[in-house]
Amino acid sequence: PSRSEIAYFGAGPAPLPTAAIEQSAQAFVNFQDTGLSLAEISHRSPTANKILSDAKDALATLYDIPTDEYDVLFMQAGGTGEFSATVQNLVGYWIEKRRRKAIAELGEGKDAEVLDRVKREVEAELKVDYLVTGSWSLKASQEASRLLGAKYVNVAVDARKSNNGKFGKIPDEKEWKLTPKGSAFTYYCDNETVDGVEFPGFPKSLESTTGAGEDDDERIVVADMSSNFLSRKIDVRKFGVIFGGAQKNLGITGITVVIIRKSLLSLVPPPTFLHALSPVLPTSGALPPIIFSFSTIASNNSLYNTLPIFNLYVATVVLQMLVSTFGQKKVSGQEEVADRKAALIYGALDAHPDTYHVVPDKSVRSRMNICFRIISGTPSDGQVVADEAKEKAFLAGAEKRGLLGLKGHRSVGGMRASNYNAVLLESAQKLADYLVEFAKS
Ligand code: PLP
Numbered sequence: 001p002s003r004s005e006i007a008y009f010g011a012g013p014a015p016l017p018t019a020a021i022e023q024s025a026q027a028f029v030n031f032q033d034t035g036l037s038l039a040e041i042s043h044r045s046p047t048a049n050k051i052l053s054d055a056k057d058a059l060a061t062l063y064d065i066p067t068d069e070y071d072v073l074f075m076q077a078g079g080t081g082e083f084s085a086t087v088q089n090l091v092g093y094w095i096e097k098r099r100r101k102a103i104a105e106l107g108e109g110k111d112a113e114v115l116d117r118v119k120r121e122v123e124a125e126l127k128v129d130y131l132v133t134g135s136w137s138l139k140a141s142q143e144a145s146r147l148l149g150a151k152y153v154n155v156a157v158d159a160r161k162s163n164n165g166k167f168g169k170i171p172d173e174k175e176w177k178l179t180p181k182g183s184a185f186t187y188y189c190d191n192e193t194v195d196g197v198e199f200p201g202f203p204k205s206l207e208s209t210t211g212a213g214e215d216d217d218e219r220i221v222v223a224d225m226s227s228n229f230l231s232r233k234i235d236v237r238k239f240g241v242i243f244g245g246a247q248k249n250l251g252i253t254g255i256t257v258v259i260i261r262k263s264l265l266s267l268v269p270p271p272t273f274l275h276a277l278s279p280v281l282p283t284s285g286a287l288p289p290i291i292f293s294f295s296t297i298a299s300n301n302s303l304y305n306t307l308p309i310f311n312l313y314v315a316t317v318v319l320q321m322l323v324s325t326f327g328q329k330k331v332s333g334q335e336e337v338a339d340r341k342a343a344l345i346y347g348a349l350d351a352h353p354d355t356y357h358v359v360p361d362k363s364v365r366s367r368m369n370i371c372f373r374i375i376s377g378t379p380s381d382g383q384v385v386a387d388e389a390k391e392k393a394f395l396a397g398a399e400k401r402g403l404l405g406l407k408g409h410r411s412v413g414g415m416r417a418s419n420y421n422a423v424l425l426e427s428a429q430k431l432a433d434y435l436v437e438f439a440k441s
Contacts, residue, residue: 001402007427010405011193011369012227012248015422020251020317027313039310048309051316052302058319062331065236065259073258073294074302074312079136079226081256081292082243083143086187086222087128088288089264089295090240091148093220094126094184095277095286096267115273119280126152126281129183131176131203133159133364134167134192135411136224141187148285154179156186159197167195168360173205185220185240191228193248194409196360196371196416198228202238220264228368229257230322231421232335240264248368249421251315254308258294265295322421334421341419341428342367348432352439357384359412373414386414394438403431 008015031038031047041047056072059065065072075081098121102114128148130141132155145153156178163169178186186206191198206221220240229244236242236259246255274287290296296304326333346365349356349372359371374394376387391414398406408416417431 006402006404007423007430008404009417009419009423009427009431011409011416011418012245012420013253014248014418014420016251016314017318017321017422020314020321020422023317024310024314028310037310038313041309043303043307043309048303048307049301051309051313052307055312055316055319058316058323059257059259061323062230062319062326062334063234063236063259064330069262070236071260071262071265071298073260073297074307075256075258075297076254076291076308078245078247078253078256079224079243080139080143082224082241082258083140084147085258085288085292085294086140086185086241086243087144087147088284088286088292090185090220090222091126091128091152091281092269092274092286092288093264093267095122095274095281096269098122099269099273100267115276118273119277122277122280125181127154127179127181127183128152129154129156129178129186131157131170131186131188133157133170133199134189134195134197135409136192136194136226137187137189140189140224144187146284147282149282152281152285154183163361167192167197168364170197170199170364173203176205178205182217182219185222187222187224189224189226191225191366191368193227193369193418194412196358196366196369196412197364198366198368200364202235207238220261227418227420228366230331230334231338231368233330233332246311246315248418251318252311254311255315257315258297260294260298262298265298268293268295318422337425338367338419338421341423341425342370344425344428344432345370345417345419345435348435348439352436355439356435357386359414368419370417370419371408371412371414372417388413391415397438398431398434401430401434403427403434406431 003018027038059072060067098118102117106113128144132138132141141153141155156176157171159167159170162171208219221238222241223239225242226244227248229249231249240261242259244257247253271287274283349358355374357373357375373386374390375384395407406415406417408414
């Protein structure tokens, strides 16, 4: 089939705008009549630098990034890489702040006393807070435990506990158990791709920019936006770090975007100090491999090593298209489209409650990953029973109509329609029409 006959709802990698594919394909074959493929051009060339600065400019425009306070980094190793990098860099920042304070108070040359004091502070005070609301934040929290040791990781929320052992709801903020004295950072995943759970907005408990207690400690919020990147307006100033892999809403695999408050780049502990701290904190907890060091990547304009410029170019093309499509509305323009598409699909599901069951709670339904089951009636005890034979038939019928990529994640089952930015309104309409047709049949 031709591309125009297909509506693709894959969870990631995900569809790209057709015009972006065509422009990128041309760049791969012969970039701007240079006779060279963009994939053959040096990452240190003026061409590559221009692509990099165009990407930064477009992203800053779309998200209203205050560029005097925030930096944009392009990294590799995906969202998973950032599970590790955020821990190591931000715990490093936390330690360096305390090391400098100890030096200021105890005086230069008191290395043993400084080390001793920071060791005691680490043992008594170091915590990282995780809101575990789905499989990806769970993975991120597990990585934090692996790098730091579990005793430093506070799972402030485990959404499964109040939902029969399954993800699908975000507990009321009153039930969250954030570290009372403040943490090195608070981590959450804004949109849980597997479970179809999205935070309705920025959590109120994390609003204040200062930490929960200790003198000058700032609150540092880290958000994984891999699967709802550039799909709604955000206030960048509320975040210390925002990250996301490009392969869902932005481009192709191989590029990870990190938006980071510049002040977090300035404090990096000396490796020898971290080695000496290791009896209380594993070195892996605060000493990133050089390729994951935010300050190194930032001070080298994301070109510390060979950045995949072709992959970056695809994202740049998409970003520039978003800027020109939505003009003054910026990301709010994309948000309106995303909301309309999600309303079409949820509308069709909700209109047929005897056929469809939306997996997550209504209060946290994701606009990006719409997870649903096909049921054979709801038994009296309220337990939903999925009808796997009907689900198979649904998927087969969908495929015949060119509606692809709808099979749910193996851990949740059923169906998942991923409604990322490049999914056209017409595609969402086609799916909604098929949902109605299937329910009637
Ligand atoms: N975070 C979220 C929300 C995701 O959906 C994914 C992948 O689907 C990841 C992180 C991991 O990303 P990657 O595969 O780029 O490491």
